[in-house]
Amino acid sequence: MIGSILDLRRRGVMGLNERNVLLVNEFNPRRLIRLVNDKTVTKRLAAEAGIPTPELYGTISNAFDMRRLTDLISAPDGAVIKPANGAQGNGILVIAEKVQSGWRLASGRRLTYEDIKFHTNNILSGMHSLSGQPDTAMVEARVRFDDVFSDVSFQGVPDIRVIVLRGLPLVAMVRLPTAASDGKANLHKGGVGVGLDLATGLTQLGMQNGKMIDSHPDTAHALSGIQVPHWDEMLLMAARAYDVTGLGYLGADIVLDREKGPLLLELNARPGISIQIANRAGLKPHVDAALAADIEGLDASARVERAKAIYRDVVGEPGAPDAAEETAKSAAA
Amino acid sequence: MNSLAHTRLLALLLLAIGFAIFFSKVVRYDYPLTPDTETTVWDFEIYLEFSASNRPVRIETFIPARSVGRDVSEEQFYNGPFGLRLDEEEASGNRKAVWTYRFPQDRKVLRYRAQLLGESGRTPLPDSMREKRRRSTPQMDSDLERQAFIVWSSDLRRRSADDDSLAELTLQQIFEARDVDEVNALLSSLPRPVAQLELARAVLVSQGIPARVANGVYLDDARRRAEIQHWLEYHVSGEDKRFFPNGEPARFFALWYGVEEVVAADGVSELDVQIGLQQARFAAQDLALSAGARGDWPVQLFSFDQLPITTQLVYKVLVTIPVGILLLVFLRQFIGLQTLGTFMPVLIGIAFRETALLTGVFLFTLLVVLGLTVRFYLERLRLLLVPRLAVVLVFIVMCMAGFTIMMASGGQRLGLSISLFPMVILTMTIERMSIVWEEYSAEEAIKQGLGSLAVAAVSYLAMTHPQVEYLMFTFPELLLVIMALCLLMGKYTGLRLSELIRFRELAGKAK
Numbered sequence: 001m002i003g004s005i006l007d008l009r010r011r012g013v014m015g016l017n018e019r020n021v022l023l024v025n026e027f028n029p030r031r032l033i034r035l036v037n038d039k040t041v042t043k044r045l046a047a048e049a050g051i052p053t054p055e056l057y058g059t060i061s062n063a064f065d066m067r068r069l070t071d072l073i074s075a076p077d078g079a080v081i082k083p084a085n086g087a088q089g090n091g092i093l094v095i096a097e098k099v100q101s102g103w104r105l106a107s108g109r110r111l112t113y114e115d116i117k118f119h120t121n122n123i124l125s126g127m128h129s130l131s132g133q134p135d136t137a138m139v140e141a142r143v144r145f146d147d148v149f150s151d152v153s154f155q156g157v158p159d160i161r162v163i164v165l166r167g168l169p170l171v172a173m174v175r176l177p178t179a180a181s182d183g184k185a186n187l188h189k190g191g192v193g194v195g196l197d198l199a200t201g202l203t204q205l206g207m208q209n210g211k212m213i214d215s216h217p218d219t220a221h222a223l224s225g226i227q228v229p230h231w232d233e234m235l236l237m238a239a240r241a242y243d244v245t246g247l248g249y250l251g252a253d254i255v256l257d258r259e260k261g262p263l264l265l266e267l268n269a270r271p272g273i274s275i276q277i278a279n280r281a282g283l284k285p286h287v288d289a290a291l292a293a294d295i296e297g298l299d300a301s302a303r304v305e306r307a308k309a310i311y312r313d314v315v316g317e318p319g320a321p322d323a324a325e326e327t328a329k330s331a332a333a
Numbered sequence: 334m335n336s337l338a339h340t341r342l343l344a345l346l347l348l349a350i351g352f353a354i355f356f357s358k359v360v361r362y363d364y365p366l367t368p369d370t371e372t373t374v375w376d377f378e379i380y381l382e383f384s385a386s387n388r389p390v391r392i393e394t395f396i397p398a399r400s401v402g403r404d405v406s407e408e409q410f411y412n413g414p415f416g417l418r419l420d421e422e423e424a425s426g427n428r429k430a431v432w433t434y435r436f437p438q439d440r441k442v443l444r445y446r447a448q449l450l451g452e453s454g455r456t457p458l459p460d461s462m463r464e465k466r467r468r469s470t471p472q473m474d475s476d477l478e479r480q481a482f483i484v485w486s487s488d489l490r491r492r493s494a495d496d497d498s499l500a501e502l503t504l505q506q507i508f509e510a511r512d513v514d515e516v517n518a519l520l521s522s523l524p525r526p527v528a529q530l531e532l533a534r535a536v537l538v539s540q541g542i543p544a545r546v547a548n549g550v551y552l553d554d555a556r557r558r559a560e561i562q563h564w565l566e567y568h569v570s571g572e573d574k575r576f577f578p579n580g581e582p583a584r585f586f587a588l589w590y591g592v593e594e595v596v597a598a599d600g601v602s603e604l605d606v607q608i609g610l611q612q613a614r615f616a617a618q619d620l621a622l623s624a625g626a627r628g629d630w631p632v633q634l635f636s637f638d639q640l641p642i643t644t645q646l647v648y649k650v651l652v653t654i655p656v657g658i659l660l661l662v663f664l665r666q667f668i669g670l671q672t673l674g675t676f677m678p679v680l681i682g683i684a685f686r687e688t689a690l691l692t693g694v695f696l697f698t699l700l701v702v703l704g705l706t707v708r709f710y711l712e713r714l715r716l717l718l719v720p721r722l723a724v725v726l727v728f729i730v731m732c733m734a735g736f737t738i739m740m741a742s743g744g745q746r747l748g749l750s751i752s753l754f755p756m757v758i759l760t761m762t763i764e765r766m767s768i769v770w771e772e773y774s775a776e777e778a779i780k781q782g783l784g785s786l787a788v789a790a791v792s793y794l795a796m797t798h799p800q801v802e803y804l805m806f807t808f809p810e811l812l813l814v815i816m817a818l819c820l821l822m823g824k825y826t827g828l829r830l831s832e833l834i835r836f837r838e839l840a841g842k843a844k
Contacts, residue, residue, distance in 0.1 A: 004833055004840040013836050017666055018826035118715040125718035127768060189773070212838050277839060 012282030019273055023165070023287070027248025028269050035245050036267040040084050040138055042245075046264050049244045051237050053264045054255075055141040059084070060120060069120060069139075070113065074098050078106070078142035081120060083128040085135045089186045091128030093119055094142060094156075106142075107155060143263060146256040148229055152192075154179050154218040160196070160234060160254045160262075163271055163283075165290045167242035167300070168307040169235045172196040173278040174203060174228065179218050192216060193278030194223045198311040201231030207277040232304065234262045239300040239307070241267055285314045340824050344817040351813035364807060367800060375552055377586070378609035379445040383601040385437035390415075391599040392432045394606075395548075395589035396445055399428070411444035425545075426459065427589045441601075451552040451584035458566055458573040461543075468541040478519065485515040486536050496542055496569045503536045504565075504576055523592055526578040530565045531592050533576075543568045547575075548595065549587035550610060559608045561588075561595055637806065650686065652805040655815045657682050657792030664788055666822050669831030671784050673765045678788035680758045685793040693793070694786060696736070697759070701782065704729055704763035705770075726760045 014022075036042050046053050057072045057079060059065070073079045073095050081093040093116070094106040102112040111119075120137045122128070129135040149158040156177030163170040173193045180190035187193050192213065194206040206213050206223040215222050228234070238252040241264065251271025254262050276283055289310045295303055358364045379394055396419075397405045410417055415432040422429075432443055473479040489506065493499035506513050507529050520528045530546045537544040544567035550559045562585065565576040575581070588595065596606050637648050657679040664670045672678050685693035707728045711721050733756060762785070770778035795801055805811060833840070 004837065005828060007840040008828055008833065008836055011839060013828065013832075013839055015826075015828035015832045016669075017829065021824055021826045114715065121717055127718055207838075210835055210838065274835075277836065280839065282839070 008282070012284030012288075013276055014273055014283045014287070016273060019270075019283075023249040024270055027166070028250075032246050033269040036247065036250070036269050038084050038136075039082070039086075039266050040136065042264075042267050045244045046241075049240055051240055051244070051264050052260060052262070054080070054143055054257075057139045057141065059136050059138045061124065061136040066117065066120065069117060072139040073103065073116065075141065077144065079139050080142050081116070081123070081137055081139050083123040083135045084138050085129035085133070086123075087128075088188070089184050091119075091123055092184075096142070143255045144258045146229065146258050148226065148256065149174065149176060151221040152194075152216040152219055152223055152226070153177050154216070156181070156184055157255055159185050159265060160228065160256070161271065161275065162235065162238035162252045162254065163275060164238050164242055164250050164252060165287060166248050166293075166295060167239050167298075167303050168290045168293065168295060168310065169198060169238050169304060170286045170290055170307070171275055171279050171283065171311075172198055172235075173275050176206075176216065176223075178208065178216070180208075187272070187274045187278075192223070193274060195275075195279035196228065197315075198235075199308040201228040201234075202226070203228070205280060207274070207280075210274075210277060212277070212280065229256065230262050235304045235307070236300055237262060237264055239303045243300060281315070286311070289314050337824055340820055344820040347813045347817035347820070351810045351817065354810040355808050355814075358808060358810075367803065373552075373584075373612050374448050374450060375586070376609070376611040377447050377449050377550075378607075379595075380607040380609060381443040381596065381604070382607075383441060383598065383604040385434075385439065385441055385601055387436050387438055388600040389435050390433065390437050390441075390601055392443065392601065393420075393429050393597045394432075394445070395593075395595050396428050396430050397447060397449055397586065397588055398426045398590075405447050405449045408447045409445070411442070411446075413441060413443065415441075415443060425590045426461075427591065449586055451586045453584055454575060454581060458568055462545065462566065462573075463568050464543060466538070466541050466543055468539060470539055471535045481515060481518055482535070482539070485519070486539050489536065490540060496540070499540060500537055500542060500567060500569050500574070503533055507533050508578060527563050527592050529578070530563055530576075533565055534567075537567050537569075545590045546592055547587040547590050549585055549589075550608060551582040552584040552586055552610065553582055554610075559610045561608070566590075637809070649802060649806045650683075652809055652812065653796040653802055654679065654683065655812055656801055656805060657796045659815050659818060660792050660795055661788055662819055662822050664791075666825055667829060669829030670788060671781050671831075672788055673762055673769070673781050673785045677758065677762060677765075678785045679792050681762070681785065681789035682792035682796060684758055685789065686797065690790060690793060694790060697786065697789075700729060700732055700759050701763055701766065703732055704759065705767055708763060708767050722760065722764055725763055726756065729756045729759050729763075 034041075035045065040056070040059060043053050043056055057075065058068060060069060060072075073081065076097075078094070078096045080095065083091045086092065093111075095103045095116075096106045097104055099110065102110055103116065104110050123135055123137040126134045143157055145157050152158075153176045158174060158176045160172060160174050162172040173195050175185035175187060176192040176194065177185045178190055178192055185191045187207075190209060192206050192208045195204040196202070197204060202224075203226040204224050206216075208217060214224070234254050237254060241250060241252045242248070245267060247267070247269055249269070249271075251268035253265040253268065255265050257263050273283065290307075293306060293310060295306060298306060359366060377397065379396070381392065381394065383392075392415075396408075399405050410430065412432065414437070415434045418431045418433070420429040420431055421427075430445055470479065470483060473482060489502055490499060493502045507516050508526075510516075516532070519532055521531060522528070523531060527546065527548075534544045534546050544565060546563060547566050548561055548563050551562055562577075562579070562582075564578065564585075566587075567574050567576070595608075596604070598604050658676065661672075661676065661679055665672070681697065684697075687693075688696060704725050708721070708725050711724055716724070762782075766778050766782050769781055828836075
């Protein structure tokens, strides 16, 4: 056990304690965290800064608003109901289309108006909110996600998580829904996380439930070697999220729409640390390098270029992966 | 100054202050470090409940005798409408409370309370018990018995070398040897072991050895219904001796001497006598204070002595809570145990205080399962969140009431304790658990539920450990130490034990 502690230390793996003390407490003042807890606020800030997000159809915060529910969720392309203060993807309902007896969800389940109203009421009474406080339900456009990941996802919406420290994109991964995760891309529900090369936007190897994998558990397609389109644009969005919110340490969740390109879904002031398994490397070296960098006066696009250079420094050239990764690849082949 | 150095400095300061006061109390004022049973003060209560039916009532009960070397204080009588007289018998040293009333009706309750320090095997017997007496033959029912007694006691005398061995032989013959004809013949109709002790006393007194049958309680544990115990006290060859038929207890207290019953009642029915015992407080502080330190500020500032006893008892519980919280912080930050709610497990642990551990865990599990069942049923009715919570809460109250009534009819004490079991904690646990159940999985919910229960059990054990209770109550300055430890843990940036498992693949990769 001692051996494995030392080993993880040497590889720069950060635990929740270290993340909280060194990153969250240090870089994210409480008053700023409020900005990203409420997704309607995040959306407004993003809109002001010109960062594209899924279109907001409307919000429901009381019984009076509830009368608009049917209208809001009956858009031809479907809609998404989510709690404005929700955490970890809880309480999100993805409606695919209106059908005769009610609505069909993206997962294929059918719900009646009563079902959806009950769910919305639960959101309003704070069942899914961070502190159990009364909440607002928001209805927004359903993302028609790009086909680039269709070979390696099972239903649901794959999204891209970029960790940003002091406005410098640090590491990134793609989160893919699986049958086990019920169409959700959350890693703790059984979604697949795939590491991304920050400099190129190429997918690498993946993880599911803390275990390393090379191919998607449902579709059996190889996870590595997929080029994420609009990659530089995504990094720029993530870097600008820092300017907008002032949060020194944040996770930007971005989805890829077929027509509209990358859209910012939400920002997270306490992004999880499973990304280390997806990237098969500890966060610490990246954090140290980013903290040492002089970024005074750089704008977002300059910071993205600097971040790519830092990433290359820490990880090394893609042509020369370390020996262990080599064996893993040959074993997979 | 950066925040890490700041935190460490603050923690160091708190540690220094806490330990400085702690050590000054120990070294300068001789506060003992362990709860010494010899200095434990006990709350003693005789509780009498009976039915009266308009006839004159007379109830006599023995109350603790005051004699040298025994401390009885803060006596209180709850008389209701009854008249009270105190009788003191010179010869035996017994004290009696005599309650009388001419026309009582219905159920009546009488109570006597006092605080007392117990006796031990080393407590000296009174001087009257030390005087060598003349040999004399006791009164007997018949001449035949008298003859048999004389023959048997002189036989015992012949077979022993001195008074000491005579006493030992007598007790051995009465309590250990089987089927000694003389013993069988001479035992009175009193219940055992009183009859045996009385016979032994008669033999010893007939041989000039002062002896008496003592009746009282053993001071070993808090009890609502303490059993009356009986033993023999005698003085032989210049030594005070006690003989306990059921093994010698560390601490005990003699209520009265002789072969009478504890209560004698006239004109009542359905008499229920309860003798309650409870550790009241540690008298060590009193000892330290009386040693002349009363005016010194560290002792005065950091002690609960000036407070009334009832308030002290509240603080005795309160000051142990930080110990449970310290444990919880450790389990969360270093082990990474997942629990429902942040401090919920400690609250559950406090709730266990009312029920003891096993009963508590059983009741808790049962009520949570019942509550969850109702909640999932309500889910189908599509109720709003807060009313749904309310229904669960009412249901829990009904379940508790049901248990209490069931247990009471079964004569169990369990029922009494559950009424104090904090139900709000239960309801919140149920609600949190059901949310986790829906949002994550049944597995996760059960995992967190069991995690909470485990932390609750551990913190309960820590919070109720006599040593912990004693230290925290006697040395409240240790709270500063706990605070300092929490501060230091707040800056711990290492991996949690659970993360070693989570990232095991990354660790394995290097090999």
